[in-house]
Amino acid sequence: MKENTTEYVILGILRNKSRTGYDINKVVKTRLGPFWDINYSQIYPTLRELEKGGAITKRVEINERGQNRNVYSITNEGKNKLKEWLLKPAKPEKHKIELMLKIGFGEQVSNTELIKQVQAFRERHVAQLENVYRIENELKAQLDQNEANYFMLLSVELGAKFHLSAVDWADTTITKLRSRDK
C-alpha cells in the first residue's frame, strides 16, 4: 500500500483553484516549503498520474503572453480522495537537523567553529520567521474572503512557533558557548 503524499499535496493546492505545475511549485515554495517541500521532478509526473486516475483534469490555456500552459483542475473524485486522506491519521513528523548532529559531536572542534554553525542556523531561521510573518499577514488580510485561509493560518502558526524557538535556542546556545570560552 503506497500512500504517495505528493498526490495529496497537489490535490490540496488544487482544491480551491486551478493551477499549472509551475503555479503549484510556487505555492509549495512560498507557503508549504519549510514543512513539505516537493519539486518539479515530482510535480509533473504526479500531475499526469492524477489525471490518469481521474482526480484532476487538464486543459490547455494560453496565458497573457501567448504561451501555452497546462491548467489542472480537481474533479469531484479528486476532492473525495483528498477528504479521505485528510481523515486518516497523519504520519509522525520527520526532521533532518544536521546542525543537531554537529553540535552534539561538538567537543571534537573549537568553540569558535560551533558558534559559527549556530549563527548560520540562527540566520536561516530568522529568514524563515520573516517569511512566515509575511504569510500570516497575507492570510489575516484575506480571512473574510476565504474560509480556507483560516486553516492555513493555523498551520502556519506552528511554523512560526518552530522558527521562533529555533532562534531562541540559537541565542541561548551562542551565549553559553561564548561564556565557556573564557
Added chain:
Amino acid sequence: MKENTTEYVILGILRNKSRTGYDINKVVKTRLGPFWDINYSQIYPTLRELEKGGAITKRVEINERGQNRNVYSITNEGKNKLKEWLLKPAKPEKHKIELMLKIGFGEQVSNTELIKQVQAFRERHVAQLENVYRIENELKAQLDQNEANYFMLLSVELGAKFHLSAVDWADTTITKLRSRDK
C-alpha cells in the same frame, strides 16, 4: 559529490566508544531519533564501507551471552574525517510535517476530525518531550564524566524547545477549533 551523512552519524557515535551495529541503532533511536533517524538497512552496509575506507576497524567479540558481535572502533583517519565534516556548514533543516498539510487543507473536513488530528499530534510530542527530559537528566547527571555530554545536552535542548512549542501550538489550536464549533 556525495556527502553521505549516515557515515558521519556513525562516526560521531563511534567517536568516543566502540560499538556494534545493533548498539549504534539503539543510540540513534534513543538519542538522535527524532532529528536524524537511520535504520539497520543503512547502518550495516555503511559500517562495511567505512571499514573498507579505513575510517573504522572491526573486531569480533563475544558478548556476555556467548553470542558473536562485530564491534567497530573509529581510527585516527576516521576521527579526522569526522572533524572535517563538523567544520563544513550544516545543511539546511528539512521537515516533513504531514499534520500541517492536513490542518492547512482543513476546511474540507469537520472540526471534530481536525481536533482528533491535533490531539494525536499533541500526544506524539508530549511523549517525545518526556523522552527528551529523560535524556537531559541522564546527560546532566554525567556532565562531569565526559565533556561530550555537554554538547549533546546543548543539542538535545533544541529538541526540547521544538517539542514544547509543538505541544503549545496544539493546545492553542484545539481551543480555537473548539470555540469555532459553537
Added chain:
DNA sequence: AATGACATGTAAGAGGTTACATGATTGT
C-alpha cells in the same frame, strides 16, 4: 544584450522505508 519570470519536462543517482529472514539467550 542580459536577466528574470513563465512554462514543462527527463535521467541518474542518492537516500530512505518496509518487509523479509534467521537465530540465540534471558526473564516472566
Added chain:
DNA sequence: ACAATCATGTAACCTCTTACATGTCATT
C-alpha cells in the same frame, strides 16, 4: 510457553535531489 533483547543482514520498492534540457516574453 512467550515476550523481550541481542545480533546481523538483504531485497524491493519508494522518494527525493541534482543536473540537464529547452524555449518564450517582458523588462532594464
